[in-house]
Amino acid sequence: MKKKIIASVLIIAFLIAGLWFAQRLLMPKYMGKIVEGAMVEEYYKETTDHDVIFIGDCEVYENFSTIKLWEEYGITSYIRGSSQQLIWQSYYLLEETLKYEKPKVVVFNVLSLKYDKPQKEAYNRMTLDGMKWSKSKVDDIKASMTEDESFIDYVFPILRYHSRWKELTGDDLKYIFEKDQVTHNGYYMRVDVRPQGEFPEPMPLDDYTFGDNAMKYLDMMTKLCKDNDIELVLIKAPTEYPYWYEEWDEQVSNYASENGLTYINMIPLQEEIGLDMSVDTYDAGLHLNLSGAEKMSVYFGKWLVDTYGLEDHRNDPKYTKVYEEKIEYYNKMIEEQRNNLEE
Amino acid sequence: MIFTSAQFIISVIVLAVLYYIVPKKAQWPLLLVASIGFYYVADRKYTDLRHDHSCPHLIFILVTFIVAFLTAYLIGRIDQKTKAYLSASKETISKEEKKAYKAKAKSKKWAVLLVGLIIALGLLCVTKYTNFVISNINSFLKEGSKIRHFDIVIPAAISYYTFQTCSYVIDVYRGKTEPQKNPFKLLLFVSFFPLMVQGPICRYDDLAPTLFGEHKLLETNISKGLTRVIWGYFKKMVVANRIAPAVIALSTDTDTYKGTFVFVAMLFYAFDLYCDFTGGIDITIGIAKVLGIDVAENFNLPYFSKNIKEYWNRWHITMGTWFTDYIFYPVSVCGPMLKLSKWSREHLGQKIGKRVTVYLASLLVWFTTGLWHGAAWNFIVWGLMNYVVIMISQELEPLYAKFHSKVKIKNTVGYGIFEIIRTVLLMSMIRMFDVYRNVPLTFKMVGTMFTNINLKIFADGSLLNIGLGKHDYIVLAAAFVIILTVSIIKAKKGVVFKDSNFAVRHFLLALLLIVIVVFGAYGEGYDATQFIYNQF
Known part of the structure; x- marks a missing residue:
């Protein structure tokens, strides 16, 4: 009997270890061309806190250089961004972030207000798989799941990704336990240039009113920030496509003034910011490249300092060494990307 | 659920x-x-x-x-x-x-x-x-x-x-x-x-x-039950769910997939149905066993049968015995049948006369067996085809006996394998009524199997366009070898594992569970997860 108990324990341990290893191996690593799925989990490696937290989709993680904010103003910031991040995902990411730190300012990009329902599983995965388990993650999954998804696939991702055994590459083994750093405090860097082109004419909509579900989460976000004495800033990134309708702009303006929030639509401020969309974008005007993101950071950082009097941490020993390393990595990546472009 | x-x-x-x-x-x-x-x-x-x-x-x-x-x-x-x-x-x-x-x-x-x-x-x-x-x-x-x-x-x-x-x-x-x-x-x-x-x-x-x-x-109930459950899931999820879309593709586009493709569809469906049905029954028996409940066995290595009669004693056993006990016997001994038996013996002679009632009762059994499987002519014809083949082989038995008395091959391994393959192919061919679900179409498609032979399809990549990639074929081949090996061991020794092999048995089960989780065809992208026999 004793032998059977020992054997059973060892076999169960083998089973758990085997499934765990298989899960690690089979989960997408997002280390190739699509790195967006690796962003959310990078936050947990942070060793210092941040005065500013950005939340939102690609219009934040590609448009603000956190390292430039540090270099110019000594602002500590982090972008908790992910691809097509929906507003409930932004809310729960913020809720989770507040368990780790309490920033002075939260900046939310309002483009995702246009989505009132869960969209695509692939984007859900890129936001949710990287989150650590907490009540926020559970609520986030429940709010985000499309009809075909099931909760258990999030609990045991191997049930979702098991069929990837057909497409395993060397990278899956290489990054099985440790991944490369893909962002700079959440900023996704691109140095290449592709000038802005012509955008298609905006399609008229049947109804311009934001959905109740989206607005409910904006209310929750506002309350969460107020309850924690955090300044919530609503922004619309300066990129003109996807189209940001005037009716939408008006609704956000009204909401901000009703709730005592600041809302900045940066589309009309392109010139003031100094953006030149013939050189400051890498994908024909959808997102900013390094040059554009640094200009945005110089402009917005000044506004943050002027408005909220954010402290300059550049001489604070708590941060200097950490940010020295971050700057080094930032510059190294610039060099690498430029070299790749030349090749 | x-x-x-x-x-x-x-x-x-x-x-x-x-x-x-x-x-x-x-x-x-x-x-x-x-x-x-x-x-x-x-x-x-x-x-x-x-x-x-x-x-x-x-x-x-x-x-x-x-x-x-x-x-x-x-x-x-x-x-x-x-x-x-x-x-x-x-x-x-x-x-x-x-x-x-x-x-x-x-x-x-x-x-x-x-x-x-x-x-x-x-x-x-x-x-x-x-x-x-x-x-x-x-x-x-x-x-x-x-x-x-x-x-x-x-x-x-x-x-x-x-x-x-x-x-x-x-x-x-x-x-x-x-x-x-x-x-x-x-x-x-x-x-x-x-x-x-x-x-x-x-x-x-x-x-x-x-x-x-x-x-x-009891450890023994849990262990035996889990063994059956995991083995059942292996057959259902790794094989049946993977191969089912290919069977659907092959049987849907009948303009493209004729001739040798029909032969492929026939073999695929034989493997699919076996793994689907026996896998599901293994899960049923295993769950009941975990709860300490003994459920009747429904299969006894049916693909090792040497003739169709034997096959039907080993496949869907509980259905076969149900029809025998509650239709064949009562019908055979009911008043009108006894009268008919007497009349036919008197008028047609002992040899033919004694067969009349058996043949009539059997006809009723196979007609209802077909009808039980589904409210469609293809199922009825399928049942009747089984009847015809069983009756013919029964009538040919004296001829077989004569042949074997002259040619001494009956007890050789080679002839045994020939009999097994013959039975599997014959049953698989009859089952094509279930695949095409249309009687004239089934006859036509099975006919093309003999008239339109094209062996190039095994080399020109055609079989990679039916919902199965190279990796899938590797998994199916490996699963086939595993299932065949286990079946041979079971046929020879009666059991796959002795009770004394506790650690080995459970280690292999754990390994099989990992294999199911990783190589199972389920979740995103797999729709064919319904059990085939669930529809009956």
Whole structure:
């Protein structure tokens, strides 16, 4: 009997270890061309806190250089961004972030207000798989799941990704336990240039009113920030496509003034910011490249300092060494990307 | 809720834990609650899909149960009264009076049984066959005078629980089984959830002792049960779910996939159905075993059969024995058949005469077997084809014997393998009626298999366009080798593992579980997860 108990324990341990290893191996690593799925989990490696937290989709993680904010103003910031991040995902990411730190300012990009329902599983995965388990993650999954998804696939991702055994590459083994750093405090860097082109004419909509579900989460976000004495800033990134309708702009303006929030639509401020969309974008005007993101950071950082009097941490020993390393990595990546472009 | 859904697996784990926590007397009531819950959830999902909440299917199973309970109860009462009367009047009535009283009681019992069977089988027939009958009548009617089809959905598992219930009331009528006095116990027998997906069709006397018994948590039950469950999931999820889309592709585009493709479809479907059906039954038997309940075996290595008769003794055993016990034998010995037998022996001679009733009863068995599988001509023709092949091979037996008396190969390994392959191919070919679901099309497509031979398809990549990639073929080939190896060991030794191999057996099971999780065809991108026999 004793032998059977020992054997059973060892076999169960083998089973758990085997499934765990298989899960690690089979989960997408997002280390190739699509790195967006690796962003959310990078936050947990942070060793210092941040005065500013950005939340939102690609219009934040590609448009603000956190390292430039540090270099110019000594602002500590982090972008908790992910691809097509929906507003409930932004809310729960913020809720989770507040368990780790309490920033002075939260900046939310309002483009995702246009989505009132869960969209695509692939984007859900890129936001949710990287989150650590907490009540926020559970609520986030429940709010985000499309009809075909099931909760258990999030609990045991191997049930979702098991069929990837057909497409395993060397990278899956290489990054099985440790991944490369893909962002700079959440900023996704691109140095290449592709000038802005012509955008298609905006399609008229049947109804311009934001959905109740989206607005409910904006209310929750506002309350969460107020309850924690955090300044919530609503922004619309300066990129003109996807189209940001005037009716939408008006609704956000009204909401901000009703709730005592600041809302900045940066589309009309392109010139003031100094953006030149013939050189400051890498994908024909959808997102900013390094040059554009640094200009945005110089402009917005000044506004943050002027408005909220954010402290300059550049001489604070708590941060200097950490940010020295971050700057080094930032510059190294610039060099690498430029070299790749030349090749 | 099917066996492969996460909801089902989690529910069964929770149930098994509760089963051994609750007082032993509460074990069978817990199973009853779980069974009704299972049916209710399956029912809800089904009606949700159809957006039709008008008639919950649970009602059908409850009606069948009530009919079975009342029928058995009334038959039991008649038996009791008869016994009481006969023992009280032992001394006072004559032998003839006794005989007359018994005959009267028997006819009363027969009337009760008949009413019970008509209602139970009537429910099955009305729900399953009404539209089939209407379609056939309509084929003779002109446009405008055609009868409208009924909006009926076949209640889930009705073929299984109706047959199970019928066997119970017939056994009570035959005096083989005591009527169950506790209605809730009978309801559990009718609705026991692992049997609700695809059988097996259990007999009351076989199932009742362990179904209503009190069970201690025994390592041997858990171990044997889990072994069957995991082996079943391996066959279902790694093989059947993977190969099913290819069978669908091959049988849908009949313009492209003819000739040798039909041969491929035939082999694929043979592998698919075997893994799907035996896998599902393994899961059923395994779950029951974990709960300490013994469910009848439904398969005995059917693909190792050397002839079709043997095959049908090894495949879907509980259905075969049901038809034998409740149709073949009663029909063979009923009054008109005995008269016919006598007449045919007198007029056609002993040799032919004795065959007439057997052939007629067999014809009825195979016709109903086909009809039981589905309300469509392809199933009926499939049943009749089995009948024809069995009868021909039976008639050819003297010829075989003559051949084997001259050519001494019968006991060689090579001839044994030839017989096995011949049986598998013949059964697989008959099964093509199930694949194409259209009688003329099946004949046409099977015909192209012989007239349109194109071996290039095995080399030109055509077989990579039917929903299976190179990796899938590797997995299927590996699974085939594993299943064949296990089957050969079982055929030679009777068991795959000896009880003493505890560590090895469980280590391999753990490994198999990992294989299922990784290589199983389920989740995103896989739709073909429904059990094939679930539809019957």
